[in-house]
Amino acid sequence: MAPSPPHLSSGEALPPLKPGVIRLYSMKFCPFAERARLVLNAKNIEHEVINVNLWEKPTWFADKNPNQQVPIVEHDGKIVYESLIVSAYLEELYPDKHPLVPKDPYSRAKDAMLIEFHGGKVIPNFFGAKDGVNEEKVEALKGDLAKLDQDLKERGTDFFYGSQPGYLDYMIWPIFARVPSHGCFGAGQGIPKSLKVLAPWVERMMKDKAVQSTIHPDSAYTEFNKYYRKDATIFDRVETPN
Ligand SMILES: N[C@@H](CCC(=O)N[C@@H](CS)C(=O)NCC(=O)O)C(=O)O
The missing domain is CATH 3.40.30.10 (Glutaredoxin)
Structure with missing residues (x-):
């Protein structure tokens, strides 16, 4: 994968579009x-x-x-x-x-409900829990993650999609990539190990090729956030x- 190109700023021209790309x-x-x-x-x-x-x-x-x-x-x-x-x-x-989405309509609906939950609860609580300062938000985030943990446990698979990551895994992943640099559970700390199913899922996601092609070192997120x-x-x- 090519390194990320420079970010275009005001005054810079729109590069011409290439047909079919x-x-x-x-x-x-x-x-x-x-x-x-x-x-x-x-x-x-x-x-x-x-x-x-x-x-x-x-x-x-x-x-x-x-x-x-x-x-x-x-x-x-x-x-x-x-x-x-x-x-x-x-x-x-x-x-x-x-393919990244299940064929079965009920499975797709269940995934969509979890993505809705992630957007409505996990993301705002994650941002609210930055640096672990707001204890209420940290506790709320822990509760949200416990729900994801339970869901993955019930699925009984390595990833929410099955034996490999799918749409749901990828839609929720970017928050998890930022947990250590965000410091919700302490500076440099990942999600609590008490999340017995979700914590190993994070480890497995880290090894995925697509994840490896987008993830940055914790120090880079920290510097960027600053x-x-x-x-x-x-x-x-x-x-x-x-
Ligand atoms: N709901 C949007 C949120 C996208 C978003 O917040 N993008 C940020 C960067 S992480 C952005 O473009 N911010 C520029 C701005 O709001 O002016 C989505 O899911 O695509």
């Missing part, structure tokens, strides 16, 4: 863009990445997404944004290429292998 507008540290990158990499879909400096946005960026957020996918005159929708779209474009919203040079200043 999927383009992802991204930002190297964005957990939402990471969802789309995971799906693209897991499915081995040919694509190009255009990184955007989100604090000095190029003028053309607003034409791609009225919310001016990444991720956005553009190809052959079609534009799709919002990470869950982008990721589902990529799966539907290439359903037979390393200057996020404070310094627009941070997008390229923190160097990472991906």
Whole structure:
């Protein structure tokens, strides 16, 4: 996987689109863009990445997404944004290429309910629990993770999808990649080992090829977080292998 290209800033031109090539507008540290990158990499879909400096946005960026957020996918005159929708779209474009969603409608509905839970509870509690300062949020996050732990236990499989990660695994993963640098359970600490099923799932996810192609060292997330919203040079200043 090629290292992430520099983030385009205000005043920089939109690189010409290539017919037939999927383009992802991204930002190297964005957990939402990471969802789309995971799906693209897991499915081995040919694509190009255009990184955007989100604090000095190029003028053309607003034409791609009225919310001016990444991720956005553009190809052959079609534009799709919002990470869950982008990721589902990529799966539907290439359903037979390393499928990531269960065929059974009830299994798909159960996965969708868990993604809803993740978005409504886990993500806000994770952000609220930064550095472990707000104990109420830390406890709430622990409770949310216990629910995921129980769900995976009931599935009885290595991953939520089965013997390999699928759409649900990839949609929830970016938060887990950031737990040690976020310090919710102590600086550098992963999720509690008492989560007997979820903690080994994190270890297994770390070994997945798509995850390895998007993850950054904890020190890089920490450095990025320190200057996020404070310094627009941070997008390229923190160097990472991906
Ligand atoms: N709900 C959106 C959230 C995306 C999002 O928050 N992206 C951030 C970067 S991590 C962004 O583009 N922020 C720029 C801004 O809001 O101006 C999704 O799931 O795609």
